[in-house]
Amino acid sequence: MQQLNISFEVGLDRRYRDMRECFASCVYSKGLGRVAAAIDVAPSNLSAMLAGDRNLDSTLVEKYMAEFGDTTPAMYWAAKHLQCATTRQQAALAQLPSLVDQLNRLMAEAGKTP
Known part of the structure; x- marks a missing residue:
């Protein structure tokens, strides 16, 4: 078994209210239309998911992280639940x-x- 070391950004777990807010911040920083196209979702649907009007599928978060190389959502979860x-x-x-x-x-x- 290999040991995984994670360095947490101070306050990351307190910066956002929940994962949806964290992911929304990531999406809007890259551009809603650009992210929607990259993860194959209509911009209006993605916007509704981020607003809480629709279910946000975790596979979309995974696609986002793979496409943009932004691990902020995973680091947020780790900071919130593993410390x-x-x-x-x-x-x-x-x-x-x-x-x-x-x-x-x-x-x-x-x-x-x-």
Whole structure:
């Protein structure tokens, strides 16, 4: 058995409400018409699927990832379902020092001292 190592983009699991929203973001960034043609779906049907009016078949997401080489939907699922709470907490704690530095800089620019 081979071990798979995945590096998660910080906050990817919190950026989107669900997979549909993640996939919609991917589709609209590439262009609805272009993606619809690539995955062999009418643009109006794809738009309805992304809006939640129709079922979004997971094979369409797979076709999208294969066609465009964009693994964001898979990474979203992995980040949402494969990370343990400890890993999420460690990632959040690791961001705190840079956020404190950024806040201190902004306060200094605003004329306020920490």
